[in-house]
Amino acid sequence: MLMLARNISFSYSGSSSLFVRHFSAFQNKGPIIFNKKYLDSLDGGYEAPQVRTSSVPGPKSLECLNRLSQFHLTANVEIFVDYKASSGNYMVDADGNAFLDVYQQIATLPLGYNNPTLLKASVSDDMMTLLSSRPSLGYAPSVDYLALLEKSLFSIKPNGMNHSVQLMCGACSVENALKLAFMWYMNNKRGDRPISQDELDSALKNQSPGCPNITVMSFSNAFHGRTLGCLSLTHSKAINKVDFPLFKGPIAPFPSLRYPLEEHVRENEAEEKRCLEEVENLMESYEKTSPVAAVIIEPIQGEGGDNHASPEFFKGLQKICLKYGSAFIVDEVQTCGGSTGQFWAHESWGLPTPPHLVTFAKKLQSGGVFAIDGIIPTQPSRIFNTWMGEPSKLLLLSAVLEEMKRENLLSLVRESGHTLLSGLKQLQELYPGHISKARGVGTFCAFDAKNRDEMVSKLKVKGINVGPSGRESIRMRPALIFQSKHAEIFLNALETILKEM
Amino acid sequence: MLMLARNISFSYSGSSSLFVRHFSAFQNKGPIIFNKKYLDSLDGGYEAPQVRTSSVPGPKSLECLNRLSQFHLTANVEIFVDYKASSGNYMVDADGNAFLDVYQQIATLPLGYNNPTLLKASVSDDMMTLLSSRPSLGYAPSVDYLALLEKSLFSIKPNGMNHSVQLMCGACSVENALKLAFMWYMNNKRGDRPISQDELDSALKNQSPGCPNITVMSFSNAFHGRTLGCLSLTHSKAINKVDFPLFKGPIAPFPSLRYPLEEHVRENEAEEKRCLEEVENLMESYEKTSPVAAVIIEPIQGEGGDNHASPEFFKGLQKICLKYGSAFIVDEVQTCGGSTGQFWAHESWGLPTPPHLVTFAKKLQSGGVFAIDGIIPTQPSRIFNTWMGEPSKLLLLSAVLEEMKRENLLSLVRESGHTLLSGLKQLQELYPGHISKARGVGTFCAFDAKNRDEMVSKLKVKGINVGPSGRESIRMRPALIFQSKHAEIFLNALETILKEM
Secondary structure, eight states: OHHHHSOOOSEEESSGGGOOOOOSOSSOOSOOEEEHHHHHHTTTTOOSOBOOSSSSSOHHHHHHHHHHTTTBOOTTOOOOBOTTTOBBTEEEBTTSOEEEESSHHHHTOSSOBSOHHHHHHTSSHHHHHHHHSOOOTTTSOBTTHHHHHHHTGGGGOOTTOOEEEEESSHHHHHHHHHHHHHHHHHHHHHTTOOOOHHHHHHHTTTOTTTSOOOEEEEETTOOOOSSHHHHTTOOSOGGGTTTOOOOOOOEEOOOOOOSSGGGOHHHHHHHHHHHHHHHHHHHHHHHTTSOEEEEEEOSSBTTTTOBOOOHHHHHHHHHHHHHHTOEEEEEOTTTTTSTTSSSOGGGGSOOSSOOSEEEEOGGGSSEEEEEOTTOSOOSTTSSOOSSOSOHHHHHHHHHHHHHHHHTTHHHHHHHHHHHHHHHHHHHHHHSTTTEEEEEEETTEEEEEETTHHHHHHHHHHTTEEOEEETTTEEEEOOOTTOOHHHHHHHHHHHHHHHHHO | OHHHHSOOOSEEESSGGGOOOOOSOSSOOSOOEEEHHHHHHTTTTOOSOBOOSSSSSOHHHHHHHHHHTTTBOOTTOOOOBOTTTOBBTEEEBTTSOEEEESSHHHHTOSSOBSOHHHHHHTSSHHHHHHHHSOOOTTTSOBTTHHHHHHHTGGGGOOTTOOEEEEESSHHHHHHHHHHHHHHHHHHHHHTTOOOOHHHHHHHTTTOTTTSOOOEEEEETTOOOOSSHHHHTTOOSOGGGTTTOOOOOOOEEOOOOOOSSGGGOHHHHHHHHHHHHHHHHHHHHHHHTTSOEEEEEEOSSBTTTTOBOOOHHHHHHHHHHHHHHTOEEEEEOTTTTTSTTSSSOGGGGGOOSSOOSEEEEOGGGSSEEEEEOTTOSOOSTTSSOOSSOSOHHHHHHHHHHHHHHHHTTHHHHHHHHHHHHHHHHHHHHHHSTTTEEEEEEETTEEEEEETTHHHHHHHHHHTTEEOEEETTTEEEEOOOTTOOHHHHHHHHHHHHHHHHHO
């Protein structure tokens, strides 16, 4: 019934002989024909979830947990995975349960499990060199490092952001974006004056003027990572932060919008206006004592509740940053890499100029920062660490990008996302007491559930793996090879649970 | 002349048929016979440095630099390396210069370049799975994750430290060690009382009591990384810190000892006593306002000047920590992994009980923390990140450890270190105006040079790559396959430069 109600606006080619390859561009125009045979093959024969144990995690996962926890942090471990048996959209656990994985290792696997293109890219002379003789990239990069960057990360640079720093994880990316913003802000204050001896001497003791009293504005429900600098800007969950001394700073309200967005335009506009006014109030009130050197925000708050805001909000925010001389940092650690239907979520806002800094990690395999002109320092020792990224991940990323291009995966994301979101919207109309606020861009979708944790568990027993977001939401972060048929499997499982409730 | 003066206290077997394999233990007793033929083969035919360009970096490195710097941070890039052409102790650059590498990618390559055991370990079914389907280790580890840990990291656990958290880089390791220490300290304060609602509510806003006013004691000239939390504890170089708002906290004096240590026992004892008194004074003065939850220290300050302290100093420091209920964190990011002649530098101190926390990274391929009982949390969400380490690096580490065992590399480090240090001591007696303070443990050696940066450049032109440490020191961080013959090459080049001065 539900399946018939959905509009399929893309067409599949059932045979590999018909599929059209697009090497030249990620963004295709006109109707897209996918190589469905190849895409189907990625699941390694799995056509539906298979749960063999009466509860999840099953006895073998629990046994692994019991053993590992004697020697290792396991407080957040949910399941033990048989990575060799997993394939495409299906994650197989220690007990042989096969889950449709709509979470994909916390949104990090771009092509699912054991993708053949990635398996092939894992074995090469280049990979062997990178693994056995790992460079300190900030000190002695390889002669072909620029070529490696060009065929991977630089081929998907955000518009107008031509400079980059490589790092390993999302937290280090945010930490370094903050440092770049602080330096840029203080350089602007200093003008042509060089760093003074007084600044140097005091910095060594963590005192001003060398360590100035400047701050970063973050937003309610934000998530920017868990190192102490990042955690100071993270406000998604109290338990993440308890017992840690953190930096003080202005926390602005992130818009609390009503969904579906298109049905609540006027009140959402008012809410965003209120938030921008509060941003400006905070700018003013911090200006005298500890001015705001940077504002950091996620395009969609992907950990603190999948909260959205409009392009107009982000444009307004950038405008305030420009007015106060603060760096505008867009944290795309979770939104980058294709799951919103494009590589960079912020590019859909139509900003008049690019943000100062954009951070990335997760689906792009390793972390880093993109910056506009005039931000990356030329003076040694200001931004550095021992490894500065992980070149083997860039090699893998180049294979990911090849696959995305060849298989039109950004288009597939838009198609599957449409199926997913319209299905969720239908279900929330059919079961209004139980789920609500279906929302999303591409397959970066979420909905609220009355008893969220119970719903996540029930989905798991039905063979569907999803993640929580915020206090009441369930987030979907499938791989880029997630098809409409996978969305249907998920929606049918959800409907079965809703019927039983 | 100099070569004859050195005592060779270990014997080589010239033929592979004579070498003795020790699979059972890293620490051998009695005379060690090395498989010199195999060790020699690792250098891929290079028997001496070969510098072809009149200056270093040469024109091709400069061309690479010019191109990369248009798009990427390059402020600390010194050279571009041909990693495929490099072998063992020899690093080959873009211009075909072959350097004896006594720095090894900032102390990170345990077995030099293109080690055959590591090349072999780079290609396997396990490696392909780990690279193509990377787990979120804190959320869904592999069924064989414990087995992987057991054959790698856990086989070299520090004594009495049975619990671990995996991370990717040194900075994240220190950040998480701090967080573990803060939680442990506050748990001790709370006793049996659970975290209160007031603590939760205030933590979300970075306010006390949830974010308590507690601090960490660091030492002058320390280096603990460059994320904002780590950088607050780093005091090796002012330019690292300028423009960044950092955490305040007590900075104790690290002992400023006279070398050689054995000739200045009494005055060094007095200096260490003075420093410990200052530690205790700081403990007292912070106790009322912002108590010291943790003290962090490096066994040898490997970035801030290669400063040593005695086992008695570290024992005294631990005693003060125990008295004030502060966590004692030993930062072994640079000292771990064998270059001091053992896996963990702190194990030579003879501490009555293990430190609370030990951090590692660099030569162990990825980062992390070891902890004693009662520190790793069982409550979810307190210590977490998306990836929590990098299992492909653990697979490489298991191969590193195999090679170290089979080739007796810890013994080799002790032998080469002896050659290196005794040679440096002779040179400083012959050229007292130019170099001084030869010091070290294993091959983790350093000396002071009158015009340090000039000396580093001159060594480079002679085909020797070393690193700076602090303001006046040159540090040596060769791979574990560095032999006495390599030490001789280095010493002869240094002597040639000294003669010319």
